[in-house]
Amino acid sequence: MTPLTHNLTGFALGLGVAAALPHTMAGIFVVGCVLGARAPDWLEIARFNKWSRQRESLIPHRTLTHWLWPWLALLILSVISIRQGGQNLSTSIGMAGFASSGLLHVATDSMTSMGCPLGVNPFGKRTSLRWLRTGSSREILVILAAFVLAGAGWSFR
Numbered sequence: 001m002t003p004l005t006h007n008l009t010g011f012a013l014g015l016g017v018a019a020a021l022p023h024t025m026a027g028i029f030v031v032g033c034v035l036g037a038r039a040p041d042w043l044e045i046a047r048f049n050k051w052s053r054q055r056e057s058l059i060p061h062r063t064l065t066h067w068l069w070p071w072l073a074l075l076i077l078s079v080i081s082i083r084q085g086g087q088n089l090s091t092s093i094g095m096a097g098f099a100s101s102g103l104l105h106v107a108t109d110s111m112t113s114m115g116c117p118l119g120v121n122p123f124g125k126r127t128s129l130r131w132l133r134t135g136s137s138r139e140i141l142v143i144l145a146a147f148v149l150a151g152a153g154w155s156f157r
């Protein structure tokens, strides 16, 4: 997926879930979603090598940072922390937004032909739905679906 698609779908996720949250927490959740939307990519610590004209990263692309399980674990821990309440409630809600948006990033990248590691080995076989190519017009459908779901969240409010 392109960075724009990740940003828009992460923002849509934040808007949709924000409908179910108190106003003071909704903004924090949306900010978490925006920060997490591209986190699996920027956590790779990548740069563009102008000499080789290729992307290089400290963590190989679509391995550890695109692995399903750490994002799922972070989301579960955030939800447990939210349920416990306390002084860290805002941080927990922001972290839940960050984790759920990171999870959405992995899910949408899994639609592409390159796929993501969804099994037990983050450096092993990648799973791909082979539904689209990065940058293809089908990404518009993914963005539209995200905003339709976000709108559905507000209609049930």
Ligand SMILES: [Zn+2]
Binding pocket: 040, 041, 066, 105, 109
């Ligand atoms: Zn990615």
